[in-house]
Ligand SMILES: Nc1ncnc2c1ncn2[C@@H]1O[C@H](COP(=O)(O)OP(=O)(O)OP(=O)(O)O)[C@@H](O)[C@H]1O
Ligand SMILES: O=P(O)(O)OC[C@H]1O[C@H](OP(=O)(O)OP(=O)(O)O)[C@H](O)[C@@H]1O
């Protein structure tokens with residue numbers, strides 16, 4: 001039987017959420033801790049556990065069909081690789097940072113400077129576009145320590161909360177790119193496997209859509225129903241059902257999780273009561 005071959009990170013920041021999204025898609029994986037390859041029980045899929053940094057080459061060679069990987073790694077090592085879905089987790093940016101004590105004016109300050117980084121291609125193309133020449137020191141980890149031990153004048157690395165920069169007396173001065181986990185697709189993928197990819201993408205989209213949304217139920221007196229309904233979006237339009245008590249209705253709808261608190265405040269003011277908010281597991285539009 002043809003199986004879709006997916007690479008996910010073996011260990012690290014993407015591993016857990018990658019497995020979680022597959023699980024939310026109803027795909028269970030036999031997951032021995034030290035196994036580098038596992039099969040899905042209920043979907044024609046094989047999972048390869050790999051180093052994040054190696055995944056672009058596996059995709060390029062067509063050894064795997066798809067992968068869950070940080071967009072930043074594709075920008076560094078896999079410009080040619082197609083992104084099928086943005087997955088909404090592991091959000092971070094790749095930035096240039098300098099010691100806090102340095103007075104920073106503009107990107108021109110990097111001219112002739114030594115920059116420590118694990119993302120040489122990204123830094124080179126960014127600086128080239130700005131017409132700046134710098135001297136790169138390529139290191140694989142703990143990049144933020146480089147200025148403190150005299151290895152470099154500046155660094156380029158991943159920033160999320162900013163706490164690693166802070167702890168190392170550095171400040172972020174240029175954001176080069178923003179990244180999140182993505183579903184990447186090999187150019188070598190065969191037609192039969194593209195069909196399986198289509199089925200997987202359909203499931204992923206319904207999971208991501210559901211994560212963005214809340215199911216809301218509320219009661220409202222009929223004379224306030226118009227005002228309440230004006231505040232509500234819905235997949236098509238809200239559902240309105242009569243309550244057992246005369247003169248009252250129950251309203252059901254779906255609200256985007258980012259708009260949710262604002263809408264709830266407005267609903268209360270408009271006369272809604274007994275508001276229930278429930279998570280949605282899957283959402284097919
Ligand atoms: N602090 C962070 N916050 C959010 N996302 C991050 C953070 N650090 C890294 N990421 C994202 O997670 C990905 C994996 O990072 P992680 O540090 O686990 O692996 P790695 O050391 O880069 O890779 P490898 O698997 O090759 O060892 C990064 O490529 C990036 O997209
Ligand atoms: O802005 P922050 O929230 O502090 O996150 C940024 C840090 O997270 C990553 O390191 P990680 O912890 O993955 O360690 P690593 O260098 O071993 O990959 C990244 O390389 C930064 O050092």
Ligand SMILES: [Mg+2]
Pocket residue numbers: none
């Ligand atoms: Mg890391």
